[in-house]
Amino acid sequence: MTTGVPVLRRATAAIHGRPAAETLRDALDELDPAPLASDINDHDDGSGLWDVSGIFGEAPDEVALALLADAHGSDSFVVERIEDRDWVAQVRAELTPVEAGRFVVFGSHDRERIGPNRIGLEIEAAQAFGTGHHATTRGCLLALDTLLRRGFVARRVADIGGGTGVLAMAATSVWPAVAIAGDIDPVATVTARENVAANGVASRVSCVTAAGFRHPRLHAAAPFDLVFANILAGPLKRIAPQMAAAQETGGVAILSGILSRQAAGVVAVYRGWGYRVIERVPIDGWTTLVLGMHR
Ligand SMILES: C[S@@+](CC[C@H](N)C(=O)[O-])C[C@H]1O[C@@H](n2cnc3c(N)ncnc32)[C@H](O)[C@@H]1O
Structure with missing residues (x-):
């Protein structure tokens, strides 16, 4: 046992x-x-x-x-x-590196295999979502890659539903930015802190337990140039007012966790709060939205 x-x-x-x-x-x-x-x-x-x-x-x-x-x-x-076993150890052993644009997400067991021309994000699969294997995480990383190609620069980043912290770390790996990763699940917060430390970015990425933007650190750090939120369509619609309050004109939101057929409904809500669609990244039935704030 x-x-x-x-x-x-x-x-x-x-x-x-x-x-x-x-x-x-x-x-x-x-x-x-x-x-x-x-x-x-x-x-x-x-x-x-x-x-x-x-x-x-x-x-x-x-x-x-x-x-x-x-x-x-x-x-x-x-x-x-379901029969007890060490799920975390099993999942870790089975995970292979995932490439998304210039990023590659990998577990420590694959550290030696990562080439020098990629931005590596070392993520241990613990009890948090965000190893890069899911289409929604890949969609967010590809969306970030696109923003970089367009010359977008962010200094203040929020990652709502940060899971392992992978997206916050991706942002701080490409810009001299500070990021806050918030997750409603305290276990994810612990996992994110471990990953942030392992990637040497603990001075620039803070991890908090928070529902949406409801945390003093998130309030104090707003407005954000870039917000990631890879949660489901329902919660994304619910936090739209908080998101709009935390961004100014020129700010960008990368939203994911949206089934493609739900994307129009999410866009309609965010349009009402001043956002316009910059890009859609569809992968495997999921759509990641890149939205720009134009209030
Ligand atoms: C799909 S995972 C995304 C993890 C990571 N950001 C990624 O892209 O791989 C969604 C995460 O959001 C968290 N979450 C769900 N609803 C939330 C909310 N309202 N506020 C904050 N976190 C939330 C979950 O606990 C989970 O860790």
Whole structure:
């Protein structure tokens, strides 16, 4: 039995074919707190069934998925405990370096393999999101790469939903900037601090536990030339007023965690707060938005 490893459970429901996959995906996105991972699969056998599953660390999330299953006509709902193992060690061993524009994100086990012509970001996969493998993180790094090619320079950066701190560190690796990475999850804050120290940028990147911009350090450091926010479409819409208050004309926001079909809705909200679209970066069904503030 491994100690210090979160107990994970997989909750699975077989749902009858009426709801579209998008409806189920939206419903999964709305679960609060969200599952650590989720999946939707068509049975593909003519039965018209969907398998909807989520991996959870906390029982209340399972209850939410059970309600979701019930709302969509499921007659089976199963929760199983996943065998304990050292997930962090397993994930670390399996991770390979990820390239995005001029950046390469890698674990310490790959340090020797990174060439000199890349900007390396060493990230240990712990219990935080942001190893560069997800399309949304890559989208943000590619968006940053594009801003650099356009000659954009940022001195003050905020990373809302910073996870491992990868985006804040990317910004401080290309500009003499200071950055604040805020995450609602205190475990992510600890992980980000470790990564920031390992990359030698602790004097320029501070990591705080905060929901959105609600932290004195974020208030004191505003206005920000650049804000990253790789959280989901719903929370992005909710923090739009805070984002607009934290930026001035000429400021840029890189927003991600947006399913491509949700992008128009996010853009509509941010237009109402003075933002215009500079660029869209679509990857694997996700869209990263680069928005410029023109108040
Ligand atoms: C998809 S991860 C992004 C991590 C990293 N920035 C990246 O791009 O890979 C989203 C992170 O946002 C955090 N989060 C979600 N909602 C938030 C909110 N309202 N305020 C701050 N952090 C939030 C989550 O805890 C999670 O660590």
